[in-house]
Amino acid sequence: MVLPAMIAAGARIAPELTRPIRAVLRCIRVPGHESARRTDANLTDMLSQKPSAVAVVLAGGNGSRFGAAQNKVYLPLAGRRVISWSVESLARVPNVTGIVVAVRRDERAFAAAVLEREVPDAPVLLVDGGQSRHESEYNAFRAIEERGINADVLVVHDGARPLISPDLVSRLIGVAYAVGGAIPALPAPDVVALGEEGLIEPVMDDAPVARVQTPQVFRTGAVLTAYHAAAREGFIGTDTASCVEHFTDTVVQTIPGDDRNIKVTYPQDLFTAERVLAVTHYVMR
Amino acid sequence: MGSEGHAAPEWTATVYLAELSCGRCAEPSLHELRYAGRILVASRCTNCGATLRRADPALWIEYLEDLLQRVRTKPRRMATRALRNPRRFFSELPKSMLTKPVHLAEEFRTLLPIGKV
Numbered sequence: 001m002v003l004p005a006m007i008a009a010g011a012r013i014a015p016e017l018t019r020p021i022r023a024v025l026r027c028i029r030v031p032g033h034e035s036a037r038r039t040d041a042n043l044t045d046m047l048s049q050k051p052s053a054v055a056v057v058l059a060g061g062n063g064s065r066f067g068a069a070q071n072k073v074y075l076p077l078a079g080r081r082v083i084s085w086s087v088e089s090l091a092r093v094p095n096v097t098g099i100v101v102a103v104r105r106d107e108r109a110f111a112a113a114v115l116e117r118e119v120p121d122a123p124v125l126l127v128d129g130g131q132s133r134h135e136s137e138y139n140a141f142r143a144i145e146e147r148g149i150n151a152d153v154l155v156v157h158d159g160a161r162p163l164i165s166p167d168l169v170s171r172l173i174g175v176a177y178a179v180g181g182a183i184p185a186l187p188a189p190d191v192v193a194l195g196e197e198g199l200i201e202p203v204m205d206d207a208p209v210a211r212v213q214t215p216q217v218f219r220t221g222a223v224l225t226a227y228h229a230a231a232r233e234g235f236i237g238t239d240t241a242s243c244v245e246h247f248t249d250t251v252v253q254t255i256p257g258d259d260r261n262i263k264v265t266y267p268q269d270l271f272t273a274e275r276v277l278a279v280t281h282y283v284m285r
Numbered sequence: 286m287g288s289e290g291h292a293a294p295e296w297t298a299t300v301y302l303a304e305l306s307c308g309r310c311a312e313p314s315l316h317e318l319r320y321a322g323r324i325l326v327a328s329r330c331t332n333c334g335a336t337l338r339r340a341d342p343a344l345w346i347e348y349l350e351d352l353l354q355r356v357r358t359k360p361r362r363m364a365t366r367a368l369r370n371p372r373r374f375f376s377e378l379p380k381s382m383l384t385k386p387v388h389l390a391e392e393f394r395t396l397l398p399i400g401k402v
């Protein structure tokens with residue numbers, strides 16, 4: 001799917017701003033009302049099954065131009081680091097039997113210390129990330145495969161999304177196990193297409209678009225097939241879904257995301273996340 | 286599965302630098318983030334100076350609750366660390382006790398907007 005660059009006008013406005021923040025979003029078609037209803041009707045059956053899942057948390061980031069910058073997944077947030085909230089939420093999902101965290105090589109010792117201290121009971125395996133998101137994913141998938149870790153589905157999550165709810169992860173696992181793939185998405189009525197020189201253009205066919213979140217969940221076989229094929233062809237996907245869609249005919253179903261499941265991008269996201277996590281009500285380690 | 290054992294991160298810094306997107310610059314830039322204890326108090330874009338600072342009355346209440354909780358749980362946390370790695374714990378104890386008042390003073394300074402971001 002070739003996707004236009006998009007601008008979310010007014011989606012995130014800092015209090016002192018007088019002009020909208022520009023953010024490039026990956027946009028997808030929202031499923032039609034009928035298909036969404038059909039999915040809801042089958043959801044109970046899907047969730048009654050207990051597929052096993054292994055989570056992959058991406059903590060590498062793209063590096064920073066600024067040498068002094070801390071990787072944002074290790075920023076303090078309500079008494080823990082951002083990534084620890086992500087890992088803990090995934091560990092609370094009954095289906096999740098293990099969590100593979102892809103970290104920058106030079107941050108490996110620090111990541112290990114953070115997770116050991118803040119989420120000591122989480123079943124974590126650290127692997128080296130790569131130069132890109134895609135490469136980090138592939139390293140994690142290969143580690144799972146090489147160690148013979150069995151899972152019906154793989155849950156790929158961005159470590160910079162600390163407010164993921166275990167309930168949403170469970171629903172994604174159920175749907176992915178049933179149809180092949182599942183991603184959370186939110187309607188984005190304020191999204192417009194960005195043409196050359198920043199001019200606004202109509203969105204394709206006036207079709208509804210959505211903001212895609214993580215975790216993205218797929219059957220393990222589909223992910224491994226897609227990423228091995230991508231490695232052979234030198235393909236680098238923008239996210240897990242783009243690679244799986246490119247190399248397999250896996251059905252990828254969107255389900256309603258969670259507007260609290262923000263990705264720490266702007267400083268105000270940290271203030272928001274801290275408020276949501278109710279700073280005085282967490283366990284201190 | 287299990288994580289590798291390494292030194293635990295220290296919670297001494299009250300200022301962190303991170304690359305975040307700036308609403309005013311409309312691009313990623315280095316941001317200074319100031320914490321008082323475990324509470325984020327302010328952020329400042331080092332490129333354009335755009336600042337966000339908590340100024341709500343609940344800030345001090347939250348901070349004092351946070352401080353009380355830290356004090357209350359300190360013995361348990363110290364015991365846990367001592368049991369986990371006694372050698373490291375006792376070697377770091379003198380420095381930790383000496384610098385604690387300095388950190389506390391820095392937290393108070395962060396909460397006061399005078400001369401700060």
Ligand SMILES: [Zn+2]
Pocket residue numbers: 307308309310311314330331332333334335
């Ligand atoms: Zn700025």
